[in-house]
Amino acid sequence: MLMALIETHRRTQKRIPNKTEFMESLDELLVEAERSHGHMCAGQVLGVRMAMLGCREVGIEDPRGADKKKMLVFVEIDRCAADAVNTVTGCRLGKRTMKFRDYGKLAATFLNTGTRQAVRVVALDSSREVADCVFPEISDKYQRQLKAYKILPDESLFKVERVSIELPEEDQPGRPVSRVQCEECGEGVNDRREVVREGRVLCRACAGESYYRRLD
Ligand SMILES: [Zn+2]
Numbered sequence: 001m002l003m004a005l006i007e008t009h010r011r012t013q014k015r016i017p018n019k020t021e022f023m024e025s026l027d028e029l030l031v032e033a034e035r036s037h038g039h040m041c042a043g044q045v046l047g048v049r050m051a052m053l054g055c056r057e058v059g060i061e062d063p064r065g066a067d068k069k070k071m072l073v074f075v076e077i078d079r080c081a082a083d084a085v086n087t088v089t090g091c092r093l094g095k096r097t098m099k100f101r102d103y104g105k106l107a108a109t110f111l112n113t114g115t116r117q118a119v120r121v122v123a124l125d126s127s128r129e130v131a132d133c134v135f136p137e138i139s140d141k142y143q144r145q146l147k148a149y150k151i152l153p154d155e156s157l158f159k160v161e162r163v164s165i166e167l168p169e170e171d172q173p174g175r176p177v178s179r180v181q182c183e184e185c186g187e188g189v190n191d192r193r194e195v196v197r198e199g200r201v202l203c204r205a206c207a208g209e210s211y212y213r214r215l216d
Pocket residue numbers: 037039040041043044080
């Protein structure tokens with residue numbers, strides 16, 4: 001097992017730079033990710049690599065430049081890696097090109113809106129053990145992961161699955177498709193997020209799905 005891993009690791013070191021048809025190298029993107037996120041961490045490495053892999057798999061080489069209008073991503077966790085996905089793809093919540101689905105999983109789905117191709121990339125739990133095997137000489141577990149995640153082949157770190165995504169009109173970037181007023185609080189609600197309860201048009205908060213409680 002260990003020998004096989006080290007062999008794969010050797011082969012990968014030669015292979016990764018050639019395989020990447022990305023505009024920037026992993027190292028360049030990691031510098032940007034660190035700056036944007038505020039620190040370097042294993043989540044940045046995994047997130048950057050996850051995003052590079054996801055983009056490549058759907059045929060996007062320059063997500064923040066020439067392919068800017070073609071990329072949309074769903075992230076399944078609101079932790080470090082989500083920032084790295086933002087750095088690499090340029091997709092953002094405020095542009096409606098980054099969707100957050102709170103599954104608590106280190107995973108993201110990359111959609112090429114031009115071709116409709118999509119892949120879901122999931123970080124493998126087993127990558128931690130693999131990191132331990134590749135750098136047994138590094139005593140700090142965190143440093144082992146940080147270093148290993150930079151050089152391990154994609155197959156050791158991620159599972160990739162082809163998926164199809166239906167993106168309803170009201171979830172797409174661009175102008176809001178609708179705007180109504182909540183009949184309870186009077187606040188405006190965009191993009192068909194309202195609900196109808198007993199014949200009344202309500203915002204989700206007034207319909208009982210509120211995450212806050214009014215104090216006055
Ligand atoms: Zn972090």
